Amino acid sequence: xxxxxxxxxxxxxxxxxxxxxxxxxxxxxxxxxxxxxxxxxxxxxxxxxxxxxxxxxxxxxxxxxxxxxxxxxxxxxxxxxxxxxxxxxxxxxxxxxxxxxxxxxxxxxxxxxxxxxxxxxxxxxxxxxxxxxxxxxxxxxxxxxxxxxxxxxxxxxxxxxxxxxxxxxxxxxxxxxxxxxxxxxxxxxxxxxxxxxxxxxxxxxxxxxxxxxxxxxxxxxxxxxxxxxxxxxxxxxxxxxxxxxxxxxxxxxxxxxxxxxxxxxxxxxxxxxxxxxxxxxxxxxxxxxxxxxxxxxxxxxxxxxxxxxxxxxxxxxxxxxxxxxxxxxxxxxxxxxxxxxxxxxxxxxxxxxxxxxxxxxxxxxxxxxxxxxxxxxxxxxxxxxxxxxxxxxxxxxxxxxxxxxxxxxxxxxxxxxxxxxxxxxxxxxxxxxxxxxxxxxxxxxxxxxxxxxxxxxxxxxxxxxxxxxxxxxxxxxxxxxxxxxxxxxxxxxxxxxxxxxxxxxxxxxxxxxxxxxxxxxxxxxxxxxxxxxxxxxxxxxxxxxxxxxxxxxxxx
Numbered sequence: 046x047x048x049x050x051x052x053x054x055x056x057x058x059x060x061x062x063x064x065x066x067x068x069x070x071x072x073x074x075x076x077x078x079x080x081x082x083x084x085x086x087x088x089x090x091x092x093x094x095x096x097x098x099x100x101x102x103x104x105x106x107x108x109x110x111x112x113x114x115x116x117x118x119x120x121x122x123x124x125x126x127x128x129x130x131x132x133x134x135x136x137x138x139x140x141x142x143x144x145x146x147x148x149x150x151x152x153x154x155x156x157x158x159x160x161x162x163x164x165x166x167x168x169x170x171x172x173x174x175x176x177x178x179x180x181x182x183x184x185x186x187x188x189x190x191x192x193x194x195x196x197x198x199x200x201x202x203x204x205x206x207x208x209x210x211x212x213x214x215x216x217x218x219x220x221x222x223x224x225x226x227x228x229x230x231x232x233x234x235x236x237x238x239x240x241x242x243x244x245x246x247x248x249x250x251x252x253x254x255x256x257x258x259x260x261x262x263x264x265x266x267x268x269x270x271x272x273x274x275x276x277x278x279x280x281x282x283x284x285x286x287x288x289x290x291x292x293x294x295x296x297x298x299x300x301x302x303x304x305x306x307x308x309x310x311x312x313x314x315x316x317x318x319x320x321x322x323x324x325x326x327x328x329x330x331x332x333x334x335x336x337x338x339x340x341x342x343x344x345x346x347x348x349x350x351x352x353x354x355x356x357x358x359x360x361x362x363x364x365x366x367x368x369x370x371x372x373x374x375x376x377x378x379x380x381x382x383x384x385x386x387x388x389x390x391x392x393x394x395x396x397x398x399x400x401x402x403x404x405x406x407x408x409x410x411x412x413x414x415x416x417x418x419x420x421x422x423x424x425x426x427x428x429x430x431x432x433x434x435x436x437x438x439x440x441x442x443x444x445x446x447x448x449x450x451x452x453x454x455x456x457x458x459x460x461x462x463x464x465x466x467x468x469x470x471x472x473x474x475x476x477x478x479x480x481x482x483x484x485x486x487x488x489x490x491x492x493x494x495x496x497x498x499x500x501x502x503x504x505x506x507x508x509x510x511x512x513x514x515x516x517x518x519x520x521x522x523x524x525x526x527x528x529x530x531x532x533x534x535x536x537x538x539x540x541x542x543x544x545x546x547x548x549x550x551x552x553x554x555x556x557x558x559x560x561x562x563x564x565x566x567x568x569x570x571x572x573x574x575x576x577x578x579x580x581x582x583x584x585x586x587x588x589x590x591x592x593x594x595x596x597x598x599x600x601x
Contacts, residue, residue, distance in 0.1 A: 276314035282344050283309070283337030288356060290421040291331040293438055297321070300329060304345060308338050315342035325350055332357025333421035358422040358431065362548030363471040366412045367513065369546070373431050376422050384428040391429055396436045400460050406530045406541035408511070413464045413543030414439045442549065451556045455488055461542060463555060468543035471551035472506035473567070479575045480554035485564045486577070491538065497565055497581060502533035510544040518595065570594060 301313030448460030
């Protein structure tokens, strides 16, 4: 065998080898490797042999006899060949007492034939500690016949990287030459134990991995469905009846959340998608709706745009407070005048701003603060709650216009006067362009240099307000001689307070009037548009045309 095999084991000595039977005295000069104390302990009988001692201590030559020296690099000098037909085989893996001392022939050169070969077999070759050489019987064809070791063949040591044992099993500390059957049995038990422990570890890892995969799969599916799948939705038109209040300034998503909380739709996302897909997201308004439970999102959208489903209360621009009270009574099925009485007695507790009650001449302190919009009014609502909601909405809108700064800008005494201008503009104008010119007329007539009307506004709308009427044809004698603070024909300046509830367009025009010309007069000849002039002569012509139309209309 080479150095890549089991080590320096011997090869059979073939008879045709030129050195067969003649080892020569020249080889006797080679030194035999020294054995350590451990090997001497394992082979005590060999040490007791005087010939063996002579062999190891003094070498061998032709005169003294003995065995040839051990040469680890000479494959032919290690072991004489065995006779394949003798029926005997050398024992390469014997127990420590398997080699009794033998008397060596004094002249090995004289050994011939069968006798020399048998004598050569008595020479004890030092046993390799781990890897004995197998014997092959050419006569019988039997191979790997281990004559000296009845036990199972010991496997070659496994590398620690692939071995199934811990770092503390002590394998590295054992001498393979001292490891017997007991060591193999202990190692076998330890390997079985380690294998069982390794199997349990694999099972635990597998279960943990399966659990992790299941968890990831569940949340992954939930993530995909929540981000990429269709939003949860009911089917059909729903059942039962439920009222839902949609607060002011609610977005489409907030509407959907309110419907979901009430049990109308299954998800706010489904409602938002249905509203946008149907292009009705701009039509939906806050308010109170009569809907059904467990409706599909599309059905809920269709029902909400139907006026019959709305329980909201809509207040149009310019509507007077008295008319608002009547609408609330009707909506809540209350006795006529109930809401008006609440407004009169509880005005100070409804959330009005501090600058709203600065005049005792004001006919209604809530006038100008019941902001035009659609409000949620359920069947169990109270008048005070509805009024509070309207006042709160007005304060939110007015905060956008910086009323105090704009009041100073137009030489007004308070923010309340600015709201009063807006209410007059709302009452007399019809379009946004009308509103800007109408606000300019108010400011120009209030100006100190106004000699045409001497700071009197002379608005029919203010007289109609104090009379709680809406007339177009008012006699000159009646309107100019009626003593009331709200009569702008009788008193200079603004009335004590607003004459209605202005909307957003009128408010915008009030803080941004038309200054292109100094508008002072206005009249609507046909009732469809408003004509504005800067002088009385032009205004007189328009008044004549208006009177003629009225006479033709009345058949005179």
